[in-house]
Amino acid sequence: MGKGQSKPNASTVPKSAEGRRRINIQQAQNVLLIWLDSNIAETNDDCQNTIIKLRCIVNDINTFIDGDQCLEFIQTIVDKKVCMIISGSLGQHTVSRVHNNSALTSTNPTYCYKGTCQGGNYYYQAIQINVSVDGLQDILGNSSIYNSCFLYNDSFNATFPNKNLMLEYCFYPEDVGFRIIVFLQATAKYVLVVTTLFWNVTGLFSIITYGEGSVSFFNS
Numbered sequence: 001m002g003k004g005q006s007k008p009n010a011s012t013v014p015k016s017a018e019g020r021r022r023i024n025i026q027q028a029q030n031v032l033l034i035w036l037d038s039n040i041a042e043t044n045d046d047c048q049n050t051i052i053k054l055r056c057i058v059n060d061i062n063t064f065i066d067g068d069q070c071l072e073f074i075q076t077i078v079d080k081k082v083c084m085i086i087s088g089s090l091g092q093h094t095v096s097r098v099h100n101n102s103a104l105t106s107t108n109p110t111y112c113y114k115g116t117c118q119g120g121n122y123y124y125q126a127i128q129i130n131v132s133v134d135g136l137q138d139i140l141g142n143s144s145i146y147n148s149c150f151l152y153n154d155s156f157n158a159t160f161p162n163k164n165l166m167l168e169y170c171f172y173p174e175d176v177g178f179r180i181i182v183f184l185q186a187t188a189k190y191v192l193v194v195t196t197l198f199w200n201v202t203g204l205f206s207i208i209t210y211g212e213g214s215v216s217f218f219n220s
Contacts, residue, residue, distance in 0.1 A: 035063045036063075037065065102125060103202070106123070108124060113150065122148075122195045126220035129191070129217060135212035137211035139151075139192065139209050140207070142207075143203060146196065149192060149194050151193075
């Protein structure tokens, strides 16, 4: 070692494992944690101890005992990473009704649902929907942008956007997002196409459904 150079103190050099652990903790602290459990109670020592331990890892914790209230809260979330803990029978009902972490970006396919693009493109995402029982479904979209959405029976063809079209939502809402209330059949396949009200616009969106039975989402 040359003159004037000091040997680094081993205690000041972070080990790779410690560095990764520090990064993981920082990433976890930026996550919004949702805990849904019908047995959560403020007077329950086990629940409170669990929450205290979770707060050592995550800054933002939201607890719910009712599935519908939890879904309503999820509907307000935009542009955040979410981790969910769901206990018991509430899991199947809640998870099946949330299609989250979706986005319209410049890598999405484009089409012209208005007949002419007028110098711009409309990015879209096609989502297949299946339901377990016949009945009304309330489909709500929460978004950071103004959306248009279209529901198709069986299939969607971007070249012929009017084929198989059941209904559409293309209005200026009071808030960004969209809402469709429709009767769906368990024996049928549906495709929900989410796009934008204005061309060349990108942004995040999430979908939640309310209705009978379970709902399955698949990127079409």
